[in-house]
Amino acid sequence: MNRIDDHAALRAAFAMGARIQAWHLDESARNSAQGRWDTLPTDREPAFSCPAHLYRVHPDDIHLLSAD
Numbered sequence: 342m343n344r345i346d347d348h349a350a351l352r353a354a355f356a357m358g359a360r361i362q363a364w365h366l367d368e369s370a371r372n373s374a375q376g377r378w379d380t381l382p383t384d385r386e387p388a389f390s391c392p393a394h395l396y397r398v399h400p401d402d403i404h405l406l407s408a409d
Contacts, residue, residue: 351387355387359399360380360386365379
């Protein structure tokens with residue numbers, strides 16, 4: 342059975358040197374909007390154990406993804 346890799350773009354960005362961030366809820370969060378983006382370790386590929394929408398490329402690394 343084929344499975345779609347929802348994290349493929351994030352894996353590719355990481356391979357290009359981009360830092361990946363994950364959304365983490367604050368300890369006292371009452372809803373999913375109460376959190377922060379934390380940068381994941383860069384010494385290994387992220388495990389991506391959560392849905393893809395909870396990850397992003399670090400805003401300062403977006404330029405690494407351009408085709409220039």
